[in-house]
Amino acid sequence: MQFELTKDYLEQLNTAVESSSEDKILELIDGLHAVDVAEILDEQSTKEAKAFYDCLPNEMAADALVELDEDVRVRFLKEISSEDIAERIIENLDTDDAADLIGELSEEKQDEVISYIEDLEHASDIIDLLLYDEDSAGGLMAKELVKVKVDWDVATCITEIRAQAEEVENMYTVYVVDENNILQGRISLKKLILAPDNTKIKELYNDELILVKVDVEREDVAQIMDKYDLVVIPVIDEIGRLLGRITIDDVVDVMREEAEKDYQMASGISENVESSDNAWMLTRARLPWLLIGLFGGILGAQVIEAYEGQIQIHPEMAFFIPLIAAMAGNVGVQSSAIVVQGLANNSLGLDSLWKKLFKELLVGLINGVVLAGLIFAYNYFFTDDITLGIIVSTSLFVVIVFAAIFGTLVPLMLDKYKIDPALATGPFITTVNDVFGLFLYLYIGYLMYAV
Amino acid sequence: MQFELTKDYLEQLNTAVESSSEDKILELIDGLHAVDVAEILDEQSTKEAKAFYDCLPNEMAADALVELDEDVRVRFLKEISSEDIAERIIENLDTDDAADLIGELSEEKQDEVISYIEDLEHASDIIDLLLYDEDSAGGLMAKELVKVKVDWDVATCITEIRAQAEEVENMYTVYVVDENNILQGRISLKKLILAPDNTKIKELYNDELILVKVDVEREDVAQIMDKYDLVVIPVIDEIGRLLGRITIDDVVDVMREEAEKDYQMASGISENVESSDNAWMLTRARLPWLLIGLFGGILGAQVIEAYEGQIQIHPEMAFFIPLIAAMAGNVGVQSSAIVVQGLANNSLGLDSLWKKLFKELLVGLINGVVLAGLIFAYNYFFTDDITLGIIVSTSLFVVIVFAAIFGTLVPLMLDKYKIDPALATGPFITTVNDVFGLFLYLYIGYLMYAV
Numbered sequence: 001m002q003f004e005l006t007k008d009y010l011e012q013l014n015t016a017v018e019s020s021s022e023d024k025i026l027e028l029i030d031g032l033h034a035v036d037v038a039e040i041l042d043e044q045s046t047k048e049a050k051a052f053y054d055c056l057p058n059e060m061a062a063d064a065l066v067e068l069d070e071d072v073r074v075r076f077l078k079e080i081s082s083e084d085i086a087e088r089i090i091e092n093l094d095t096d097d098a099a100d101l102i103g104e105l106s107e108e109k110q111d112e113v114i115s116y117i118e119d120l121e122h123a124s125d126i127i128d129l130l131l132y133d134e135d136s137a138g139g140l141m142a143k144e145l146v147k148v149k150v151d152w153d154v155a156t157c158i159t160e161i162r163a164q165a166e167e168v169e170n171m172y173t174v175y176v177v178d179e180n181n182i183l184q185g186r187i188s189l190k191k192l193i194l195a196p197d198n199t200k201i202k203e204l205y206n207d208e209l210i211l212v213k214v215d216v217e218r219e220d221v222a223q224i225m226d227k228y229d230l231v232v233i234p235v236i237d238e239i240g241r242l243l244g245r246i247t248i249d250d251v252v253d254v255m256r257e258e259a260e261k262d263y264q265m266a267s268g269i270s271e272n273v274e275s276s277d278n279a280w281m282l283t284r285a286r287l288p289w290l291l292i293g294l295f296g297g298i299l300g301a302q303v304i305e306a307y308e309g310q311i312q313i314h315p316e317m318a319f320f321i322p323l324i325a326a327m328a329g330n331v332g333v334q335s336s337a338i339v340v341q342g343l344a345n346n347s348l349g350l351d352s353l354w355k356k357l358f359k360e361l362l363v364g365l366i367n368g369v370v371l372a373g374l375i376f377a378y379n380y381f382f383t384d385d386i387t388l389g390i391i392v393s394t395s396l397f398v399v400i401v402f403a404a405i406f407g408t409l410v411p412l413m414l415d416k417y418k419i420d421p422a423l424a425t426g427p428f429i430t431t432v433n434d435v436f437g438l439f440l441y442l443y444i445g446y447l448m449y450a451v
Numbered sequence: 452m453q454f455e456l457t458k459d460y461l462e463q464l465n466t467a468v469e470s471s472s473e474d475k476i477l478e479l480i481d482g483l484h485a486v487d488v489a490e491i492l493d494e495q496s497t498k499e500a501k502a503f504y505d506c507l508p509n510e511m512a513a514d515a516l517v518e519l520d521e522d523v524r525v526r527f528l529k530e531i532s533s534e535d536i537a538e539r540i541i542e543n544l545d546t547d548d549a550a551d552l553i554g555e556l557s558e559e560k561q562d563e564v565i566s567y568i569e570d571l572e573h574a575s576d577i578i579d580l581l582l583y584d585e586d587s588a589g590g591l592m593a594k595e596l597v598k599v600k601v602d603w604d605v606a607t608c609i610t611e612i613r614a615q616a617e618e619v620e621n622m623y624t625v626y627v628v629d630e631n632n633i634l635q636g637r638i639s640l641k642k643l644i645l646a647p648d649n650t651k652i653k654e655l656y657n658d659e660l661i662l663v664k665v666d667v668e669r670e671d672v673a674q675i676m677d678k679y680d681l682v683v684i685p686v687i688d689e690i691g692r693l694l695g696r697i698t699i700d701d702v703v704d705v706m707r708e709e710a711e712k713d714y715q716m717a718s719g720i721s722e723n724v725e726s727s728d729n730a731w732m733l734t735r736a737r738l739p740w741l742l743i744g745l746f747g748g749i750l751g752a753q754v755i756e757a758y759e760g761q762i763q764i765h766p767e768m769a770f771f772i773p774l775i776a777a778m779a780g781n782v783g784v785q786s787s788a789i790v791v792q793g794l795a796n797n798s799l800g801l802d803s804l805w806k807k808l809f810k811e812l813l814v815g816l817i818n819g820v821v822l823a824g825l826i827f828a829y830n831y832f833f834t835d836d837i838t839l840g841i842i843v844s845t846s847l848f849v850v851i852v853f854a855a856i857f858g859t860l861v862p863l864m865l866d867k868y869k870i871d872p873a874l875a876t877g878p879f880i881t882t883v884n885d886v887f888g889l890f891l892y893l894y895i896g897y898l899m900y901a902v
Contacts, residue, residue, distance in 0.1 A: 002661070002675065031659065033661075033679055035678050035679060035680075158644060161644065162644065162645050165641050165644075165645070172623075172682075189640050189641075189644070190616050190640075193609060193612065193613065193616075193640070193644070194613050194616065208482065210453070210484075224453065226703055226707070227486050228484055228486060229486075229700035229703075231623075231682055231699060231700075248682060248699050248703075249680035249682075252677055252680075252699075252703065252706070255703070255706070255707070256677070256706070256710070256796075259707070259710035259711075259714070260710075260792060262714060263710070263713060263714050263717060263788065263792060264788065264792070266714060266717050266718050266788075267717050267784050267785055267787075267788030267789075267876065268781050268784060268785050268788075269785055269788060269789065273789065274789075274792075274793060274796075275789050275790060275792070275793030275807070276793070278810075279810050279813040279814050279817065280817075282789070282810070282814045283814050283817045283818060286782075286785050286814070286818060287818060287821065289781065289785070290778065290781055290782065290785075290818060290822055291822075291825075293777050293778055293781045294774070294778065294822055294825060294826065296774075296777065297771065297773060297774025297775075297777055297778060297826075298774065298826075298829055300770075300773040300774060300777075301770035301771050301773070301774060302770075304769055304770045304772075304773075305767070305770050308766050308767065308769075308770075311762065311766045311769050312763065312766045315759050315762040315763045315766070315769075316756070316759070318755055318759075318762050318766075318769040318772065319751075319752035319753075319755045319756050319759075320748065320752050321755075321769065321772045321773055322748060322751040322752070322755075322772055322773065322776045322885055322889060323744075323745070323747075323748025323749065323751060323752060324748075325773045325776060325777065326744050326747065326748055326751075326776065326780070326881065326882070326885060327741065327744055327745065327748065329777070329780075329881075330719050330740065330741055330744045330878055330881075331737075331741065333718050333719060334718055334719050334720055334737050334740070334741075336718075337714065337715065337717075337718030337719075337720060338718075338720065338724065338725075338726050338733070339726060341711060341714060341715070341725075341726070342725060342726030342727070345707075345725075356726070359729075359730050359733070362730040363730050363733045363734050363737070366730070366731075366734045367734060367737060367738060367741060370738065371741055371742075371745055374742075374745060375745065375748075375749075378749055425718065427781055430777070430780075430781075431777070434773055434777060438773060
C-alpha cells in the first residue's frame with residue numbers, strides 16, 4: 001500500500017536504468033507517487049538520477065522534482081537543459097510550484113526557461129508570481145482557481161466551472177467575484193449541486209470569508225489557516241481583487257519549517273540541516289553556537305581566575321561550579337522556550353508584561369526554594385560542610401530566580417524589536433546565565449568566607 | 452477582517468453578559484468565528500464564561516467548546532448539565548469532535564450525556580468512536596462522509612450525495628464502496644459534475660487511493676498525510692471496510708502537538724504547558740528536569756571532590772570546569788537534536804548506523820580540532836600556561852568527539868526500542884555529557900601533572 005524504499009529495490013532500478021530498459025523501469029515505478037520517486041532520486045548518484053529522470057513520464061518527472069529537497073533540486077536542475085525544464089517540468093506544474101522552481105535558477109537560466117514556455121498565459125502567471133517575496137502570501141499562492149461572477153445563475157456557473165476546472169486539480173471551493181474581479185465571497189460545490197439550475201449565485205453565496213492580503217508574511221498565513229482550520233485561503237490585492245489562493249499543503253510545509261527552525265535554534269543549530277546532509281554542512285551549522293559557548297567558557301574561566309586565591313584555600317568551592325552553571329542554563333532555557341512557543345502560537349494571552357514576569361518570578365521562587373533546599377540537605381547530611389551548604393544553596397536560589405526572569409524577558413524584548421525570539425533560546429541564554437551564575441556563586445562564597 | 456481580542460472588548464462583553472442583554476451580546480459577537488469565541492471564553496472567569504455560553508447560539512456554543520484548550524474545557528464542562536451537553540453541544544458536533552469531548556468527561560457523566568442524545572444514529576456512531584484509542588487513526592476519524600456504490604450511475608450518485616451531504620460539512624471527496632462496504636476508490640465531485648448522467652461510477656472512479664487502517668498511530672497518519680499532501684484520508688478496518696475519514700485540520704493539530712512536545716523536551720519541559728498556564732502547572736512541568744540536572748550536578752561535585760588535592764595544588768584547573776561541561780552539553784544536544792528531527796521526519800535516509808556514526812565522528816573531529824585549537828591558542832597567548840593549555844585542549848577534543856557520538860547513538864537506540872527518542876535531548880544528554888566531560892578533564896589533568 002505504502003512504498004518503502006529499500007537498497008534492494010534501488011539496485012534493481014539502477015540496473016534497469018543503466019541498461020535503459022524503459023519497460024522494466026515503468027513496471028518498477030508503477031503505483032508510486034511523486035514523493036516516492038523524489039525519495040529515489042535523492043538516493044541516486046547525479047548520473048543515475050539524470051538517467052532515471054529521462055525515463056520518467058513528464059508529469060511524474062515534474063511532480064517528483066517539486067518534492068525534492070531544495071538543495072538537491074538546485075544541484076539536479078543544473079544538469080538539465082532550459083528547454084527540458086520548460087517543456088517537461090514547468091508546463092506540467094501549477095503556477096506556484098513552477099514559480100518556486102524557476103526562482104531557484106540563476107537569473108540567466110530563468111529568462112531562458114521562461115522563453116521556452118509555450119503556454120503564454122502560464123508563462124505570464126509565473127512571471128507575476130516571481131515578483132512576490134517568497135516569504136509572503138504572494139510567494140505561496142497559486143494562480144489556478146475556479147471563480148464565478150456574482151450575477152450568474154447556477155447553470156452558467158456549472159458550464160463555466162467545467163471549463164475552468166480542467167486546469168485546476170483540486171478546486172475545494174468556488175470563489176465569487178464581481179465584474180471588476182473584486183472578491184465577494186465563496187460558494188461550495190455542494191451548494192451548487194444541491195441548488196436548482198436557475199438560482200442566482202447572489203442568492204446562494206456565502207459572503208463571510210477569511211482571506212489574506214498578498215503582502216502578509218507566510219508565518220501569518222500559516223497561523224490564520226491553522227487557527228480557522230482552513231483548507232484553502234484566497235489572496236487579494238490592496239483593493240480587494242482576487243489574485244490567487246493558497247492551499248493547506250504548502251502551509252503545512254511552512255509550519256513544519258518554522259517548527260524545525262525553532263527546534264534547531266533551541267538545540268544550538270544555526271542553519272536548516274538534516275541528518276542526511278554531509279559532514280561539512282553539519283559542521284557549518286553547528287560551529288557558530290559552539291564558538292559562542294567557547295567564548296562563554298573563557299569568560300567563565302576569567303571569572304573563576306579572579307577568585308583563584310579563594311579556591312586555593314577552599315578547593316571545595318570548585319565542586320559545585322558545574323552544578324551552578326548547569327542549573328542556571330537549564331532554568332533559562334526552560335523559561336525562554338515557553339515564551340518562544342507562546343509567541344509562535346499567539347497563545348500568550350492578554351496578561352501584561354508585568355503579570356508575566358510576576359508569574360515567572362513565582363515559578364522561579366518555587367523551583368529555587370525546592371532545589372536550594374535539596375542541595376542544602378545534601379551538603380548537610382553528606383558533606384557535613386554547613387558553610388559550603390549555605391553558599392551553594394543561597395547562590396543556587398538567586399541564580400534560578402534570575403535565570404527564570406532573564407529567560408522570560410530576553411525573548412519578549414527581542415520580539416518587541418522584531419528580532420526572532422528563538423535566537424534567545426539555546427546556547428545564548430545558557431552562556432549568559434552560566435557566566436552570571438558563576439560570578440554570583442564565587443562572590444557569595446567570598447562574602448561568606450570573609451565573615 | 453480578523454478579530455483581535457482586547458481588554459476593552461472583553462469589558463464591554465462582560466458588562467453585556469452581566470446585564471443579560473442578549474441583543475448587545477449578539478451584536479458584539481457578530482461575524483466572529485468559533486475559535487474567536489473560544490479565545491473570549493478562555494479569558495473570562497468561570498462565572499462570566501458560563502453566563503456568556505448560555506447566551507450563545509447552540510451551534511456556536513458547540514464549536515467554541517471544541518476550540519477551547521483541553522484543560523479549560525474539562526473545567527468548564529463540569530459547570531454544565533449532562534442534558535445541556537447532549538442537546539446543545541453533542542447534537543451540533545461531528546462525531547469525531549463529539550467523541551473527543553465526551554471522552555474527556557467522567558465515566559458516569561459520559562453515560563448520562565449519551566443517554567440524552569436524541570439522534571440515535573449519532574449516538575451509536577459516537578459510542579463506536581469511543582472504543583478506539585485516542586492516539587490511533589480511529590481516535591482521529593469522523594464517521595461523517597459521502598460514499599457511493601461502485602455499480603451506480605452518475606444520476607443516482609448525485610441524488611444520493613444530495614441526501615448524504617446534508618450531514619457532512621465539507622465533503623472533499625466521494626468514496627466508492629462495493630455492496631459489502633469494502634472501499635474500492637474515490638471519485639471527485641469535479642468528475643461527477645463533468646460526466647454525463649448515465650455514466651457508471653465503475654468507469655469513472657479512481658482506484659488508486661492512499662488510506663490507513665484504523666489502528667495506525669496518529670503520528671503515522673500525520674506523516675502519511677503530510678508526505679502525500681492529502682486533505683482527507685479514508686480509514687478502513689482489517690478487511691477493508693470503510694469506517695470513516697480523517698481531515699487535515701485534525702492532523703495539523705497532531706503535527707503541531709508533536710513538534711511542541713519535541714521542542715519542550717529539548718528545552719527541559721516535561722509536560723505540555725503554555726505560557727498562560729498557572730505558576731503551579733509551569734513549576735510541575737519544569738521541576739523534574741531540574742531535579743535531573745541537580746542530581747547530575749551532585750555527581751559532578753563528587754567527581755571533582757575525588758580530585759580535590761589536585762585542585763588545591765593547581766587551582767587553575769578549576770577555571771575551565773564550566774567550559775568543558777558546557778561544551779560537552781552543547782555538542783551532545785546538537786547531535787541528538789539532528790537525529791530526533793530526522794526520526795520525526797523520516798528523513799534519515801538509507802545510510803546504515805555505521806555510516807551515520809562515521810559521519811558524526813567526522814563532524815565531531817572537525818569541531819573538536821577547531822575548538823581545541825582555539826582554546827589552546829587562548830591559553831598560549833593569554834595565560835602563558837602551556838601545560839594547562841594542553842590539558843584543556845586535549846580533553847575538550849575528546850569530550851566533543853565523545854559527546855557527538857553519544858548524542859547520536861542514544862536517540863537511535865531509544866527509537867529502536869520504541870522509546871520516544873526526544874527523551875534523549877535536553878537535560879538528560881547534557882547531564883551525562885557534563886559528568887563524563889568533567890571526569891575526563893580532571894583525569895587528563897591528573898596524568899599530565901603526574902608526568
